[in-house]
Amino acid sequence: MKEVFSDVQALDFNRNRFNIFDMYDNERVPFELVFDDICPVCGYGIDMGRDYTHKFHDISSDNQQECKVACIHLCGHCHKLFVTEHVMRRSKESYIEKGHTVYPIIVQHKEISDEIKKVSSDFENLYIQACSASAYGLKDIYGMALRKAFECLVKDYALFLNPKKEDEIVKKSLANCIRDYIENTKIVELCTSCRIIGNNETHWKNNNTADDIIFMEKVLGAVLHFIEQEMIVLDAKKFNDK
Ligand SMILES: [Zn+2]
Numbered sequence: 178m179k180e181v182f183s184d185v186q187a188l189d190f191n192r193n194r195f196n197i198f199d200m201y202d203n204e205r206v207p208f209e210l211v212f213d214d215i216c217p218v219c220g221y222g223i224d225m226g227r228d229y230t231h232k233f234h235d236i237s238s239d240n241q242q243e244c245k246v247a248c249i250h251l252c253g254h255c256h257k258l259f260v261t262e263h264v265m266r267r268s269k270e271s272y273i274e275k276g277h278t279v280y281p282i283i284v285q286h287k288e289i290s291d292e293i294k295k296v297s298s299d300f301e302n303l304y305i306q307a308c309s310a311s312a313y314g315l316k317d318i319y320g321m322a323l324r325k326a327f328e329c330l331v332k333d334y335a336l337f338l339n340p341k342k343e344d345e346i347v348k349k350s351l352a353n354c355i356r357d358y359i360e361n362t363k364i365v366e367l368c369t370s371c372r373i374i375g376n377n378e379t380h381w382k383n384n385n386t387a388d389d390i391i392f393m394e395k396v397l398g399a400v401l402h403f404i405e406q407e408m409i410v411l412d413a414k415k416f417n418d419k
Pocket residue numbers: 216217218219220221252253254255256257
C-alpha cells in the first residue's frame with residue numbers, strides 16, 4: 178500500500194534566510210536559499226530578497242541528510258506565479274543548497290536569424306528541441322540532439338551552395354560534406370570541431386567532458402555567425418550586380 182507523505186510543513190516568510198525548528202534536538206538549523214533573481218515567465222530581474230514568497234519544506238527527521246524546500250513566488254512585474262524547488266544537504270550545523278529547479282521551465286536558446294532560416298528550414302526546430310532537452314535536464318541526449326541539428330545545418334548549407342548536387346549530398350557523410358562543399362576555411366575549421374564533439378555524443382562510450390559540450394555550443398554559435406555573414410555577402414553581391 179502506498180503511503181502519502183504528510184510531513185510537508187510551511188515556513189514563515191523571512192527574506193532569504195530562515196530557520197527550521199528541529200523537532201528532536203530542540204534547535205534551529207539555518208540555511209540559505211539560492212535564487213536566480215529573475216522571473217522565468219517574463220524574464221525581468223527580481224530581487225527575491227524583497228519578493229513575497231511562501232515556502233515549504235519536507236524535513237521530518239533529525240537524521241534527514243537531504244531535504245527539499247519549495248517556494249511559491251509572485252512576480253511583481255508580470256504578476257504570474259512560479260515555483261522554485263531547492264535541494265538542500267545537511268552539513269554540520271546548517272543545510273547547504275545543492276541545486277534548484279524553476280517551474281515553469283523556460284527553454285533558453287539563441288534567436289535563429291532569417292539568413293539561417295533561408296539556408297535551412299529544419300535547423301531551428303531541431304535546435305530548439307535540443308535546447309529543450311537541456312532545459313529539462315536530459316543531459317545524455319542533449320549532445321546527440323545538438324549534433325543532429327548541426328548535421329541538418331551543414332547538409333542544408335551544402336545544398337544551398339550546390340543546389341544541383343542534392344543526390345550526392347544526401348549520400349555523403351557529414352565529414353565529406355564539410356570537406357567537399359564548404360569553401361570558407363573558418364567555417365570548415367569550426368564544423369570539424371563541432372562534428373568531432375557531436376559524434377562522441379552519439380557513441381556507446383562518450384569521451385567528451387562537460388567542458389567539451391560547452392565548447393560545442395560556443396563553436397556552433399560561431400558556425401551560425403559565419404554562415405550568416407556569408408549569406409549577407411551573397412545578398413550584397415546580388416545588390417551590387419543589379
Ligand atoms: Zn514576471
